[in-house]
Amino acid sequence: MSAVTLRGIRKAFGPVVAVDSVDLDLAEGRITALLGPSGCGKTTTLRLIAGFDRPDAGEIAIGGDVVAGAGHAVPPERRGIGMVFQQLALFPHLDVAGNIAYGLRGSSRSDRAARVGDLLDLVGLGGMGHRLPHELSGGEAQRVALARALAPKPQVVLLDEPFSSLDVALRAELRGEVRRILQAACVTTLVVTHDQDEALSIGDAVAVMFEGRVAQVGAPEDVYRHPASQAVAEFLGDANAVAGRATGGMVETEVGTLRSDVADGDVVVLVRAEDVDLAALDGEGDPGATGATEAIVEDVDYFGHDQLVSVRLPSGARIEARLHARRRLPRGATVTVAARPDGPVVAFPAGAGGQHSGA
Numbered sequence: 058m059s060a061v062t063l064r065g066i067r068k069a070f071g072p073v074v075a076v077d078s079v080d081l082d083l084a085e086g087r088i089t090a091l092l093g094p095s096g097c098g099k100t101t102t103l104r105l106i107a108g109f110d111r112p113d114a115g116e117i118a119i120g121g122d123v124v125a126g127a128g129h130a131v132p133p134e135r136r137g138i139g140m141v142f143q144q145l146a147l148f149p150h151l152d153v154a155g156n157i158a159y160g161l162r163g164s165s166r167s168d169r170a171a172r173v174g175d176l177l178d179l180v181g182l183g184g185m186g187h188r189l190p191h192e193l194s195g196g197e198a199q200r201v202a203l204a205r206a207l208a209p210k211p212q213v214v215l216l217d218e219p220f221s222s223l224d225v226a227l228r229a230e231l232r233g234e235v236r237r238i239l240q241a242a243c244v245t246t247l248v249v250t251h252d253q254d255e256a257l258s259i260g261d262a263v264a265v266m267f268e269g270r271v272a273q274v275g276a277p278e279d280v281y282r283h284p285a286s287q288a289v290a291e292f293l294g295d296a297n298a299v300a301g302r303a304t305g306g307m308v309e310t311e312v313g314t315l316r317s318d319v320a321d322g323d324v325v326v327l328v329r330a331e332d333v334d335l336a337a338l339d340g341e342g343d344p345g346a347t348g349a350t351e352a353i354v355e356d357v358d359y360f361g362h363d364q365l366v367s368v369r370l371p372s373g374a375r376i377e378a379r380l381h382a383r384r385r386l387p388r389g390a391t392v393t394v395a396a397r398p399d400g401p402v403v404a405f406p407a408g409a410g411g412q413h414s415g416a
Contacts, residue, residue, distance in 0.1 A: 060085040060245035061106060061213055065115035066126075068101055075101040077269035079115070083213065088239055088246040090260030090277075092253065094292070098269040099249045103215050106247065107140060108133035120212050139206030139214040139244075143221060145198055147190040153177070153201050154186030160209040176204040180238055195223050196231050203235060207242055214239065216248045220255060232259050253293050257281060265289050287327065287405055295330035295365065297376045299396070301404070308404060311350055311370050312396040319404035327405075332398040333378035335366060338391055349395035352376070354386050368394055 061083035068076040116126035124131035180200040273285040284290035301310035352368035
């Protein structure tokens with residue numbers, strides 16, 4: 058069941074069309090990550106749902122009630138929306154308890170105190186209600202902002218790039234904590250982000266957006282493993298586009314013979330970096346597939362836990378492999394390279410504009 062429905066939404070700012078014919082459903086009680094590059098229209102979409110902007114065309118419904126379009130323009134405060142802004146916007150003169158209770162001004166003092174106490178426990182800040190915002194760490198302030206958004210029991214919570222101001226380690230830790238809190242609250246949530254890892258890890262569903270349009274919506278694994286277009290595949294993770302020739306369900310490529318149900322002919326195969334294996338010619342490693350070819354290591358991006366190794370194939374094409382960090386391959390080394398996906402690969406007819414027609 059959809060808690061929020063967008064149909065045919067369009068929004069332009071002068072000659073710039075920010076959102077163009079967007080259809081999107083937010084499942085009740087689930088987290089949807091709206092993912093896309095800067096300027097793709099994702100924050101404008103969030104603002105249209107919140108009521109900060111009005112669509113030029115289309116309809117938005119929350120809980121089955123139309124709040125925008127078709128002659129309706131329900132103001133933000135009457136939409137049952139909880140907001141977590143990119144800059145958090147905590148009130149500096151109010152303590153943590155006061156910030157959380159801000160949206161409960163119509164409740165009795167005892168009800169406010171009980172609700173604040175429950176939320177402090179939910180976000181792991183029990184006993185910290187007396188602290189002021191400047192006394193909080195970045196992660197603590199983030200959780201206060203989320204508790205404030207949840208306080209009036211909204212139908213929907215909207216988060217706009219909620220982790221962008223945090224350092225990498227804290228961002229990874231906090232998104233898991235935020236997901237736990239939102240799941241415990243059973244609240245319909247839209248998280249806007251440009252971070253692929255963030256979207257895949259926090260969302261029950263991921264909607265990928267380019268140039269004002271939603272390109273694909275699905276479960277994180279489905280969107281990652283079965284992208285609807287080459288653009289989606291290359292935006293989500295490290296995807297190598299490899300030329301090939303399809304015949305009878307098999308594709309001959311420079312990195313091996315792969316399975317795909319793409320129509321016969323010249324194709325572009327998308328092979329994830331983690332599905333590429335490299336082996337030094339001294340025998341270290343396992344090519345993992347027949348048809349391995351020799352290549353030269355051109356670059357290595359080392360991340361500690363793993364590494365992204367770029368190699369140049371005999372054709373001149375460049376391909377990347379994501380390997381465990383313990384297998385060090387120096388620049389200039391000669392290696393064998395082979396793709397080893399577990400199942401059929403995603404492939405597109407060459408020159409088809411990146412629209413998927415394979416498994």
